[in-house]
Amino acid sequence: xxxxxxxxxxxxxxxxxxxxxxxxxxxxxxxxxxxxxxxxxxxxxxxxxxxxxxxxxxxxxxxxxxxxxxxxxxxxxxxxxxxxxxxxxxxxxxxxxxxxxxxxxxxxxxxxxxxxxxxxxxxxxxxxxxxxxxxxxxxxxxxxxxxxxxxxxxxxxxxxxxxxxxxxxxxxxxxxxxxxxxxxxxxxxxxxxxxxxxxxxxxxxxxxxxxxxxxxxxxxxxxxxxxxxxxxxxxxxxxxxxxxxxxxxxxxxxxxxxxxxxxxxxxxxxxxxxxxxxxxxxxxxxxxxxxxxxxxxxxxxxxxxxxxxxxxxxxxxxxxxxxx
Numbered sequence: 001x002x003x004x005x006x007x008x009x010x011x012x013x014x015x016x017x018x019x020x021x022x023x024x025x026x027x028x029x030x031x032x033x034x035x036x037x038x039x040x041x042x043x044x045x046x047x048x049x050x051x052x053x054x055x056x057x058x059x060x061x062x063x064x065x066x067x068x069x070x071x072x073x074x075x076x077x078x079x080x081x082x083x084x085x086x087x088x089x090x091x092x093x094x095x096x097x098x099x100x101x102x103x104x105x106x107x108x109x110x111x112x113x114x115x116x117x118x119x120x121x122x123x124x125x126x127x128x129x130x131x132x133x134x135x136x137x138x139x140x141x142x143x144x145x146x147x148x149x150x151x152x153x154x155x156x157x158x159x160x161x162x163x164x165x166x167x168x169x170x171x172x173x174x175x176x177x178x179x180x181x182x183x184x185x186x187x188x189x190x191x192x193x194x195x196x197x198x199x200x201x202x203x204x205x206x207x208x209x210x211x212x213x214x215x216x217x218x219x220x221x222x223x224x225x226x227x228x229x230x231x232x233x234x235x236x237x238x239x240x241x242x243x244x245x246x247x248x249x250x251x252x253x254x255x256x257x258x259x260x261x262x263x264x265x266x267x268x269x270x271x272x273x274x275x276x277x278x279x280x281x282x283x284x285x286x287x288x289x290x291x292x293x294x295x296x297x298x299x300x301x302x303x304x305x306x307x308x309x310x311x312x313x314x315x316x317x318x319x320x321x322x323x324x
Contacts, residue, residue: 004284008107010319020168021087021091023082023168024062024168024169025087025088025091026089027164027165027168028080028083028084028087029084031076031080032077032080032081034153034157035076035077035080038073038150038153039073039077041147041150041153041169042064042150042154043302045057045061045145045146045194046058046061046064046092048145049061049145054145056139056141056142057142057145057146062200062204066194066195066198066206067206068118068121068122069122069126069154069155070154071118071187071191072115072118072119072121072122073154073158075110075114075115075118075119075160076112076115076119078110078159079107079110079111079114079115080161081105081110082103082107082110083107083165085103086100086104086107090104091285100297105175105176108171108175109175109176109179109180109183111171112171112174112175112180112233112236113179113181113183113184114183114184114187115161115162116162116166116232116233116236117184117228117229117230117232118229118235119158119159119161119163119189120159120163120228120232121225121228121232122155122158122161123155123158124154124227124228126138126155127155127156129209134213135208136208136209137207137208137209137305138151141289154275166236166239166240166243167243170240170243170244171236171237171240172237172240172241172244172246173237173247174237174249180233181233181267184229184230185235187229188226188229192222193226193228195207196303209221212240221252
């Protein structure tokens with residue numbers, strides 16, 4: 001990826017990044033078609049059930065808007081349209097426009113706070129209970145009306161959306177941790193209020209699995225539901241970093257950091273001395289050697305440190321330097 005050093009913006013993609021963008025765009029288009037087709041098929045199934053007065057299907061259709069599966073399906077649909085819109089902006093080199101950045105911002109928030117936690121919850125919880133006793137979540141009577149592929153569209157394929165999106169789009173850390181946790185908590189509490197209200201006002205459970213539990217088991221199950229959404233939320237970021245690596249440092253930041261680092265002082269190159277400098281230095285060195293030799297002679301002489309010896313030497317120097 002190439003950066004504009006003045007603005008820090010991306011000005012060109014590498015071939016691999018273009019390839020990933022192409023795969024991401026194709027995946028978003030395919031899943032949008034999948035979700036629209038599934039929604040249309042579900043609507044036709046409800047119309048058919050109402051016309052033929054199939055009570056079980058009609059009852060599910062009447063409560064269709066409050067099933068967790070449909071809530072999650074709606075979150076995914078919104079996310080896919082936001083993603084495709086931003087993909088188009090990238091192809092048109094408009095991804096640095098403020099509106100495009102806002103689209104990317106909400107795309108990532110919807111995915112991390114709503115799509116991934118509740119998709120994993122819906123898929124894992126549905127198939128776990130289905131494996132234990134399918135009558136609690138998807139009775140056999142539905143098989144004569146609801147095609148097998150429709151069940152996989154709303155409970156299995158949704159996890160494929162999350163898997164492919166995680167592989168193709170790096171989300172190493174939260175975009176806005178506080179906002180994402182608020183959205184996750186709001187949906188957790190809001191959805192609990194919905195199906196508990198149905199029980200207290202209509203005297204029936206939205207899900208049959210609650211009907212076989214005691215109240216303390218219902219409370220424990222509710223805590224499990226809430227805890228799982230937060231576990232799924234927090235675990236997505238380290239998994240994403242394992243796939244895509246650590247956060248890359250922009251080229252502009254690297255250049256600024258290098259420029260701020262203290263430069264090593266250059267060692268001055270030795271200057272070649274001229275003939276006169278060499279001669280002068282030689283004479284000076286001879287004087288230094290002679291002085292050092294005199295000091296050594298003085299230090300090695302016997303009684304050199306005695307006071308009478310020092311007086312004698314000073315008197316001798318006076319006689320030797322006199323004119324006589």
